[in-house]
Amino acid sequence: MGEWQVCPTQNSLTRGNETRQLEHTPMQLLLFLAQHANQTLSKEQLLAHIWTGKVVSEEVLTVAISNIRKALGDSARTPKYIKTLPGKGYCLICPPTALPSANTPVEKKRPLWHFAPLLLLVPLLWWFWPNMAQLTVAGAVPSSAGQDLYNQGRFLLFSQEDNHLLRADSLFDQALQQDPQLGSALWGKAMVLLLKAENTSLEQAAPLRNQAMQLLEEAEQRESDNAAVQLQLGWQYFTHQRDFRLARQKFERAIELDGRDPIQHFLYAQFLMAMGENDAALLATRRYIDLAPQYYAVPVVAWxxxxxxxxxxxxxxxxxxxxxxxxxxxxxxxxxKILENLGQDQRAFHHVLQSMQLSGFTAEQISQTRAQFTAGGLTQVYAWFIEQKISDNLGHYAAPLAYARYAIKANQPEQAIKWLQQAQQARQIELLWMAVDPYYDPLRLHPDFHLILNQLGLKPPSQ
Incomplete structure (x- = not known):
């Protein structure tokens, strides 16, 4: 788009050697404008599409447009990208083009997952995952008809739109017809299933994930040296199969096959952290930052x-x-999380308010939250969040896990255990870091807390 290359799965804008990041919501807004390039979209249309189901003011739209312009280096007075039409709305005046084409050799870059309802999300998936795409590049430049079809399907995966997923799956099938031994095409079909699983109920997601695992295992048999297949197997064994021994093997095999790929080290670090191996996790994270310095601002090391x-x-x-x-x-x-751990609740609350603003909460909701803090500090704020059924990720993941963590702060251990059990039933990925996260220290002597750890296959740090 103009002089910028936009990568939705990374929430990034790249121009030459310069890379800038956009938050998830502004990126979704930019994509919607791009889908309607040269068309004027009203504020009402934009608010209804991007903030569906939320009662927000026009201010959140103004802030998001401002963030996009800042990232693009655009000016409201002399726009090159987004034009404001007073009283009407906004218009993208720089039409985008899709890159790369399926027949164009591309540099072998791996996108970082927008940690999904984890980063995606894992305590990193706390960022990446609520819309975790779980994508990494597999294969190379097209060298056959099957490989060419595979690359076309892989390209469509990045859009994360339902109709594109169907087309991608069809292309992967065609690739397998051309080359039945093309393991990367099986990887592609597995990714389609995993992406579908992210947008379905827990009951519907389970069979999709099982099918994906079967495809990945079959892909491994056909292409045992495919790093992307090994990495995805490692992540699935870790986050959903809870087979930590096999997960470690697959992660280490992926790094052995492609040690220059930063995403290998990034995800391996998350696994090591859950296992309580902090020194090794720190080394893996440093390696990741060395290979992808543009992601230094992702606070992995801090966590x-x-x-x-x-x-x-x-x-x-x-x-x-x-x-x-x-x-x-x-x-x-x-x-x-860090400031609460240090006992600096006043500073932590400032970041709670910033999170609410960036997440599209109304001025009235933010004002009510301030009043709760004035009355009883973060303890009362978090109790009020539970009462109001605020399920958004405001620093402590999404509900029900968020409610468990709020209850800990509110000194309600039995309620916290109840919410943790619900989070376990919902298979919230962030629970995998429960054994090492100091936030859970007030519950460590509770027998039901250890029962949940055992169900997850985790051990307390001392073990």
Whole structure:
């Protein structure tokens, strides 16, 4: 788009050697404008499409447009990209083009997952995952008819739209007809199923994930040296099969096959952190940052220090990031956890408010939250969040896990255990870091807490 290459799965804008990040919501807004390039979209249309089901003011739209313009280096007075039409709305005046074409050799870059209802999300998926795409590049430049069809299907995966997923799946089938031994096409079909699973109920997702695992295992038999297949197997064994021994094997095999790929080290670090291996997780994260310095602002290192019970060092890492770039939603979420761990609730609350603003809460809701804090601090704020059934991720993941963590802060251990059990039934991925996260310390002597750990296959840090 103009001089920028837009990558929705990374929430990034790239121009030459320069890469800038956009929050998820502004990126979705930019994509919607791009789908209607040269058309004037009213504020009502944009609010209804991007903030579906939420009661928000026009201010959130103004802020999102401003963030997009800032990232693009655009000007409201002399726009090259987004034009404001007073009283009417906004228009993207720089039509985009799809890149790359299926027949164009491309540089072998891997997108970082927009950690899904984890980062995606894992305590990293706390960022990436609520809309975790779980995508990594498999295969190489087209060298056969089957490979060419595979690359076309892989390209469509990045759109994450239902009709594109169907087309991608069809292309992967055609690729297998051309080349029955093309394991990467099986990887593609598995990814289609996993993406579908992210948008379905728990009951519907289970058979989709099982089918995906079968395809990945078959892909491994056909292409045992495919790093993307090994990585996805590792992630599935870790997050859904809960077979940590096999997960470690697959992660290490993926790194052995493609050690220059930063995503291998990034996800392996998340696994190591859940296992309580903080030193190894820190080494893997440093490797990831060395290979992908543009993602230094993702507060992974800070979170590792926090789980290692070095919150002051974690805060120091956050302060380094804050000095380099504008804090984003993932930064505020990390700051909330770390500052609470340090007992600095007033500062943590500032980041709660920033998270609410960036998440599209109304001015009235934010004002009510301020009143709760004035009356009883974060303890009362979190009790009020439970009462109001605020299920959004405001620094402590989404509900029901969020409610468990709020109840811990509110000194309601029995309620916290109840919500943790519900989170376990819902198979919230962030529970995989429960054994090492110091936030759960008030529950560590509770027998039901250990029961949940056992159900997850996890051991307390001392073991």
């Amino acid at each position: 590792i220090y926090n789980t290692a019970r070095q919150p002051q060092q974690a805060l120091s890492e956050l302060e380094k990031i804050a000095a380099l770039t504008e804090p984003d939603l993932s930064f505020h979420h990390s700051a909330i």
